[in-house]
Amino acid sequence: MSETKSCGASRREEFKDLNPVLDKYAKVPGSLITILQQAQEIYGYLSVDTINYISEATGIKPAKIYGVATFYAQFRLQPIGKYLIMLCKGTACHVNGADRIEEAVCEYLNIQDGETTEDGVFTLNNVACLGCCSLAPVMMVRSNDGNETYGNLTKDKVVQILAEIRERA
Ligand code: FES
Structure with a gap:
């Protein structure tokens, strides 16, 4: 039990810059693009981990998030250069x-x-x-x-x- 808690806590820590965005928008319908834009602004691109984390917070399936991220040219799924x-x-x-x-x-x-x-x-x-x-x-x-x-x-x-x-x- 305590292990699960500390794992969740370290995951929250890992995404600490994204958490305020999710706290604000995760439950607001139609906010996925805003969340993805801000996640990309923070991390430079949308990693598998980031997409999964957004999925957990919003309840939107990862496949749907990928669908949106690949539909719009503004989103990047690979790391950016230095x-x-x-x-x-x-x-x-x-x-x-x-x-x-x-x-x-x-x-x-x-x-x-x-x-x-x-x-x-x-x-x-x-x-x-x-x-x-x-x-x-x-x-x-x-x-x-x-x-x-x-x-x-x-x-x-x-x-x-x-x-x-x-x-x-
Ligand atoms: S900085 Fe304003 S148009 Fe380029």
Whole structure:
């Protein structure tokens, strides 16, 4: 009995960042996508363990959760790279050449939006407005060290930034 309790407790501990989300939404009908979005925001992707934990909390079968997660392109079932590039494709960035920046990133890293480089260093994610439009075009790079924002990007500048990050990865 006490074993079951401590196992449950350590599992709750393992998902301690997700628990507040589940406390708020688990029993609210129609909240699965919100839960999955926030789980991905916390862990970077939706692991089998995370999906099972969400299933236990919500009572929704894992197969149904997988169905939703694979239906929407925004959800990732594989781990992301060490550095997550969030490339802004919002209006201000678009007008200021975000497509050219994306082209340069894709060419340099040999990946497309949503993919991870073979060495596991970078994942590219196109996102909507990052909230610093005056610096357009902008990207944010997320790692264990936090978020770094890079603005006024050019094709050369973005490649140079990625090369520097790769060197220290
Ligand atoms: S549109 Fe890119 S930061 Fe706002």
